[in-house]
Amino acid sequence: MGPLTETGILNHEGGLLMAFIIGIFFGFVLEQAGFSSSRKLAGVFYGYDFVVLRVFFTAAVTGMIGLYLMGYFGLIDLNLIWVNELFTAPAIVGGIIMGVGFIIGGFCPGTSMCGVAIGKIDAMAFVGGIILGVFFFAEAYPLFADFVNSGSKGSLKLSDVFGISDGLLIFLVTVIALIAFIVTDKIQNKVKKVEY
Amino acid sequence: MTDRSKKYMNPYLAGFLLGLVMLAAFYFTREGLGASGAFKSFVVAVVKTVAPTHAENSEFYSSYLASHSSFFSSRLVLMLIGVLAGGFISGTIMGRLKLKVEHSPKITSKKRIVMAIIGGFLFGLGAQFARGCTSGAALTGMANLSAAGYLTMIFIFGTGYIVAYFFRKNWI
Numbered sequence: 538m539g540p541l542t543e544t545g546i547l548n549h550e551g552g553l554l555m556a557f558i559i560g561i562f563f564g565f566v567l568e569q570a571g572f573s574s575s576r577k578l579a580g581v582f583y584g585y586d587f588v589v590l591r592v593f594f595t596a597a598v599t600g601m602i603g604l605y606l607m608g609y610f611g612l613i614d615l616n617l618i619w620v621n622e623l624f625t626a627p628a629i630v631g632g633i634i635m636g637v638g639f640i641i642g643g644f645c646p647g648t649s650m651c652g653v654a655i656g657k658i659d660a661m662a663f664v665g666g667i668i669l670g671v672f673f674f675a676e677a678y679p680l681f682a683d684f685v686n687s688g689s690k691g692s693l694k695l696s697d698v699f700g701i702s703d704g705l706l707i708f709l710v711t712v713i714a715l716i717a718f719i720v721t722d723k724i725q726n727k728v729k730k731v732e733y
Numbered sequence: 734m735t736d737r738s739k740k741y742m743n744p745y746l747a748g749f750l751l752g753l754v755m756l757a758a759f760y761f762t763r764e765g766l767g768a769s770g771a772f773k774s775f776v777v778a779v780v781k782t783v784a785p786t787h788a789e790n791s792e793f794y795s796s797y798l799a800s801h802s803s804f805f806s807s808r809l810v811l812m813l814i815g816v817l818a819g820g821f822i823s824g825t826i827m828g829r830l831k832l833k834v835e836h837s838p839k840i841t842s843k844k845r846i847v848m849a850i851i852g853g854f855l856f857g858l859g860a861q862f863a864r865g866c867t868s869g870a871a872l873t874g875m876a877n878l879s880a881a882g883y884l885t886m887i888f889i890f891g892t893g894y895i896v897a898y899f900f901r902k903n904w905i
Binding site: 539540541542543547549552553554555556557558559560561562563564565566567568569570571573574575576577579581582583585587588591592593594595596597598599600601603604607612613615617618619620621622623624625627628629630631632633634635636637638639640641642643644645646647648649650651652653654655656657658659660662663664665666667668669670671672673674675676678679681682685690692693694695696697698703706707710718731733 | 741742744745747748749750751752753754755756757758759760761762763764765766768769772773775776777780791792793794806808809811812813814815816817818819820821822823824827829830831832833834835836837842845846848849850851852853854855856857858859860861862863864865866867868869870871872873874875876877878879880881882883884885886887888889890891892893894895896897900901903904905
C-alpha cells in the first residue's frame with residue numbers, strides 16, 4: 538500500500554530514485570504541452586491560448602479522482618499523503634505575489650526549468666530571479682516570520698471547509714473544469730490570434 | 734511541410750498524463766509534484782557552503798538545515814533535476830533545442846530578460862509565503878483537496894488576470 542516511502546516498502550534511496558524518474562516524466566509532459574514557452578503560457582491571461590488552463594485543470598481533476606479511487610481500492614493510505622497546511626493570510630499574499638510574478642516573468646518555477654532545458658535564455662533569467670527571491674526571503678526572514686506563521690488552520694481540506702463530502706467536492710470541481718473548458722474554447726475563437 | 738518544433742501535445746492528453754505522473758508521485762513518495770522546494774534547498778545549501786557561520790546564526794537557515802535532508806538527499810531536488818532532463822529529452826525529440834530569448838516583437842530582448850528576473854524574484858518570494866508554487870501548492874493541493882492549495886491557486890490566477898492589462902504590451 539502507498540505511499541511506499543511511508544509504508545516502509547521503499548527506502549530513502551529508493552524514494553530519491555523514484556523522485557528523479559517522476560521528475561523526468563513531469564518535465565517531459567510539461568515540455569510536450571508547450572510549457573517551455575513563456576508566450577504560450579501567458580496566453581491564458583490574454584485569451585489567445587488557454588493551454589495552461591486545459592492542462593492544469595485536466596491534471597488536477599485526474600489527480601483528484603485518481604487519488605480518491607486509489608484510496609477507495611486500498612492502493613494508497615490517504616491519511617499518509619502530504620496536504621499543505623493552511624495559513625490563510627500568507628497563502629493569499631503568496632498567491633498575489635506569485636500572480637504578479639507570473640504576468641511579469643511569464644513562467645512559474647516548474648515551467649521555467651523546462652524552458653531552461655531547451656535553451657530559453659529568458660527562462661534562465663527567471664530561474665536566477667527565483668533564487669534571488671528565495672535568498673531575499675531567507676535574509677529578511679525575521680521581518681516576515683510572524684506573518685508567515687500566523688493563522689495556522691492545519692492540513693485543512695476544502696471539503697471540510699464547506700462541510701461536504703470529498704466525493705461531492707470532486708464532482709463540483711470537475712463540473713467547474715468542464716464549464717471552463719467550454720467557455721474558454723469559445724473565448725479563444727473570438728480573440729485575435731497571436732503569432733509566437 | 735509542417736514545422737515539428739511548433740507541434741505540441743493535445744492539452745487534454747497532456748493534462749491527463751500530468752495527472753498520472755502526479756498520482757505516481759503520491760503513490761511512491763507522498764508529496765505529489767513540486768518545484769519551488771528545490772530552489773529553497775539550493776539557496777540553503779549555497780549559503781551553508783559559502784557562509785557557514787551566517788547559516789548557523791540565522792533562524793531561517795538553521796531551522797531548515799535541522800529539519801530537512803541535505804541537498805542531494807532531497808526528493809524535491811532530485812525531482813527538479815529530473816524535470817530538467819525530461820524537458821531536454823522532449824525538446825530534443827521535437828527539435829526545439831535552441832539558445833534564444835523568447836519575447837514579443839514589441840519589446841527588446843533586454844527588457845524581456847529584466848522582466849523575467851523580476852518575475853522570477855516575485856515567484857520565488859511568493860512561494861515562501863504560500864509554502865509552495867503552482868506545482869506544489871496549487872496543482873498538488875487541488876488534487877489532494879487542500880484548502881490552502883485552492884486558495885493559493887485562485888489568488889495566483891485571479892491576480893494574474895487583474896494585472897494582465899497593465900503588462901499587455903509585453904505579451905500581445
